[in-house]
Amino acid sequence: MFRIGKEEELAVARTLQSRQFFKINDAGREVYHFEEEWSRTVGSQYTLLMTSGYAALESALVALGIGPGDEVIVPAYTYIATALAVVGAGAIPVITDIDETMTLSPEAVEKNISGHTKAIIPVHIMGLPSNMDAIMRIAKKHGIAVVEDACQSDGGMYHGRYLGSIGDAGAFSFNIFKVITSGESTSAR
Ligand SMILES: Cc1ncc(COP(=O)(O)O)c(C=O)c1O
Incomplete structure (x- = not known):
């Protein structure tokens, strides 16, 4: 299932030999290297490695100040x-229709925006990009945030830009089923 080559073997050996694989007290250089490399690769300002894509989504929402009483649009x-991260942040997921792209319908998003809406989470499902041009336009018009759930599309692109680097924040996953697997997920930007 996984393609693991010499480069990965050497990286694991290097990390074990360094005895610095925890990301505390400024140890864990490989973790910091990865964050820097990921930012450079996807074109995001910051990358923070976390325990999971879920944690990345929830942290991004909390960092954007989203909490109790707020509504967040998520695809059906x-x-x-995706929806659990909204609940984890204390907010309300507003389940919204998809269209033939298998991703959020921009028309349905517009219809579901209320005075409580604070963010939209487009999910780039199975590597299929959401209509980011339309979603970013709607978000700007209503002054709300966009948190991209790129957990199923590590390395995917939309009009020349990496998925997960277009909105205010993006979450990726490197779990067992994902395009890139490592046991950790990352929140970028
Ligand atoms: C669309 C989507 N969002 C979020 C997640 C959560 O990622 P993780 O399993 O790394 O928490 C997944 C994982 O399957 C996913 O497919």
Whole structure:
């Protein structure tokens, strides 16, 4: 299932030999290297490695000041972690229709925006990009944030830009089923 080559073997050996694989007290250089490399690769300002894509989504929402009483638009077709991250932040997921792209319908998003809406989470499902041009336009018009759930599309692109680097924040996953697997997920930007 996984393609693991010499480069990965050497990286694991290097990390073990360094005895610095925890990201505390400024140790764990490989972690920092990865964050810097990921930022450079996807074109995001910051990258923070976390325990999971779920944690990345929830942290991004909390960092944007989203909490109790706020509504966040999520697509009807996604993995449950998208909506759970909204609940984890204390906010209310507003389940919104998808269209033939299998991703959020911009028309349905517009219809579901209320005075409580604070963010939209487009999910780039199975590597299929959401209509980011339309979603960013709607978000700007209403002054709300966009948190991209790029957990199923590590390395995917939309009009020449990496998915997960277009909105205010993006979450990626490197779990066992994902395009890149490592055991950790990352929140970028
Ligand atoms: C669309 C989507 N969002 C979020 C997640 C959560 O990622 P993780 O399993 O790394 O927490 C997943 C994982 O399957 C996912 O498919």
